[in-house]
Every structure is written in structure tokens, then in C-alpha cells.
């Protein structure tokens with residue numbers, strides 16, 4: 001059966017598939033535009049880049065597609081509000097936020113008439129986000145790449161959030177690798193759509209160095225681990241020499257902070273520099289965020305091929321829409 005569209009606020013994505021935001025410069029307009037062109041929601045990772053650079057990239061994306069372009073900004077960023085307002089002024093369609101909970105973001109959303117989707121990892125936060133005016137919640141489970149707000153697997157975490165969030169779309173994120181799992185989350189669990197990220201790192205259009213993609217392709221199950229982050233949350237990443245050194249307790253303290261990017265930073269290393277190192281393919285020093293199931297994906301495809309694969313697999317088993325049905 002054909003997949004339903006995904007309505008978030010005043011926006012309608014023909015395909016209920018969101019490409020998760022990936023900082024720093026992992027998901028740029030190069031990736032977000034083809035995703036939007038395929039009918040999904042393309043998200044530019046907005047954390048850790050200068051506001052002007054982010055604005056330029058949003059404008060570039062908006063000029064290149066009529067599809068939906070969103071920005072993902074972590075609440076943990078010191079310049080969170082500048083990034084949010086700068087993105088809105090640059091013409092972004094949707095704000096996605098997580099890694100902390102901002103109540104004020106909903107006021108900004110209302111003020112500028114722009115939908116806000118909140119990444120949540122508990123029913124309590126899901127319910128609160130809806131009450132405060134979120135246009136959607138993204139339930140991100142422990143299988144996700146990057147910073148994690150829970151140790152619960154998706155199929156355990158999702159149902160209680162779905163139960164309490166009544167009137168806005170609920171999106172499933174973390175560890176989804178194919179269209180069969182997409183259909184499962186929508187059919188069996190009542191998700192209104194899914195968000196995937198690691199699959200899109202393994203796309204031709206993703207801007208990271210070839211070494212980054214090769215590290216994903218080479219990763220075995222045991223190479224994808226939980227590590228620490230100066231943000232104060234656990235993070236899921238590839239077990240590179242840097243992550244191994246962290247685990248051994250080697251002192252990697254960033255003594256002279258060049259970036260002052262986080263509201264609260266414990267400086268046990270510089271996340272900005274380590275993520276930039278991964279993007280440029282530095283296997284020794286880089287922090288390569290990765291979802292738990294990256295080891296299952298063994299091909300680099302174009303974004304259009306990923307969409308075709310997900311849609312055909314999902315529609316071959318998808319039966320009925322069980323999620324939120326907007327009345328308008």
C-alpha cells in the first residue's frame with residue numbers, strides 16, 4: 001500500500017522520511033536538497049557552524065528546491081538563539097531541536113510562524129513538547145548516532161511516547177536501515193514517519209570525505225560503541241583510535257578552547273575539532289558519530305536510490321496508516 005504523506009504544521013512532505021540533521025557540516029545543502037527533491041525532509045546540521053555560513057547554506061538549499069528544508073540545532077549550543085533566528089531569517093521551513101529542552105523555542109516558532117519539531121527520548125518530554133506547541137516530536141532511541149538521551153531501544157521507547165502524544169506527528173528515529181523497518185515502525189508502532197541519518201552518510205551526495213564513508217563500510221558490529229562527549233551526554237560513534245584513547249582515560253583535554261561553542265563544556269576534548277577531523281577523513285583523530293546499525297549497510301547509493309529502495313520495500317509490506325491523522 002502507498003505510504004501516506006507527512007504533515008508537520010503547515011508543511012506536507014509527500015514521503016514520510018526525514019534525513020536526520022548531522023553537525024558539523026556532515027548534512028549540508030548538498031544532502032538536504034536531494035532529500036527534499038525526493039519528497040522527504042532534508043535537514044541541514046546547524047550546530048557548530050558560524051551563523052553566516054549556515055544562513056548561506058539554507059539560502060542555497062531554498063533556491064535549489066521547492067521541497068522542505070529544515071535545520072537541526074542543538075539546545076546545548078551557546079549561540080542557540082542566534083542560530084535559530086538566523087535560520088528563520090534565511091528562509092528555513094522547519095526548526096528541529098534536541099540535546100536539551102528549550103521552552104522558549106516554541107515562543108520563537110509562534111512569533112515567526114514556523115513549525116518546531118522536538119527530538120525527545122521520553123514520554124514526559126514528548127507530552128511537554130506537544131503541550132508547549134511542538135509541531136511534531138521525533139522519538140530518538142539508543143540506536144541513533146551522535147548524542148543520546150536514552151539507553152532504551154526504539155521498539156521499547158516508541159510506544160509510551162506514541163500513547164501520550166495525541167495530536168501531532170510522532171516520528172521514529174534510531175537504527176532504521178531499510179524500508180521494511182520503516183513500514184514496521186509505521187504499521188505496528190503507529191509512527192507517522194521515520195528519521196534516518198547513518199544511511200544518508202553512505203550516500204553519494206553526503207559531503208564527508210571518502211575515508212569517512214569507507215570507515216562506515218568497514219565497521220563491524222563491535223566497532224560501534226558508546227563514548228563520552230563534552231556536551232555531557234553519551235554519544236554513539238565508531239571505535240577509532242581517538243575513541244579508544246578516551247576509553248583508556250588518556251588526557252585529551254582541550255586546554256585552550258578556540259570555539260566556546262557549548263553552553264556548558266567540560267573540555268575533556270574539543271568536540272568541534274574532533275567532528276571536523278572526522279568530516280575531513282582523519283581516521284586517527286576524528287570522532288565519527290554513527291548509528292548502531294551502520295554495520296548492516298554495505299553500499300554507497302545516491303539519495304534517489306535510497307528513497308526508491310525505502311519506498312519500494314516499505315510499500316511492499318505497509319498495510320494501513322495508524323498514526324496521527326490531521327483533520328485538515
Ligand SMILES: Cc1cc2nc3c(=O)[nH]c(=O)nc-3n(C[C@H](O)[C@H](O)[C@H](O)COP(=O)(O)O)c2cc1C
Nearest residue numbers: 020021022023144145146174175196197198289291
Ligand atoms: C554523523 C552524525 C551526526 C549527527 N549529528 C546530530 C546533530 O548535530 N544533532 C542531532 O540532533 N542529531 C544528530 N545526529 C542524530 C541523527 O540526526 C539521527 O537522529 C540518528 O542518527 C538516527 O539514527 P540512524 O543514524 O541510525 O539512522 C547525528 C547522527 C550522525 C550519524
